[in-house]
Amino acid sequence: MGKSAKNRIPWTNSLYDAFTKEAILTDLEKKVLYSRVWEKDKWTIVSLALENHVSKSTINKCISSIRSKYEYLHSINPKEFPRND
Secondary structure, X not given: OOOOHHXXXXXXXXXXXXXXXXXXXXXXXXXXXXXXXXXXXXXXXXHHHHHHOOOHHHHHHHHHHHHHHHHHXXXXXXXXXXXXX
């Protein structure tokens, strides 16, 4: 079984800061990314949806958008945006 994206990316403070600067993230994407990276034991998709007053599918689309943006930045600069494949 494949690893999830949050386990494939070796998140550090510097990587997180670089990604949030390079990827043009919406406010919701920033909240979701922060909660999924730094508070992953605290938040589920359902609790994120309830907290942000959106549907579960909106959170899933947001996660997909974040993943796509990271994959794009990884394809351009794999040294700055690494993955643990």
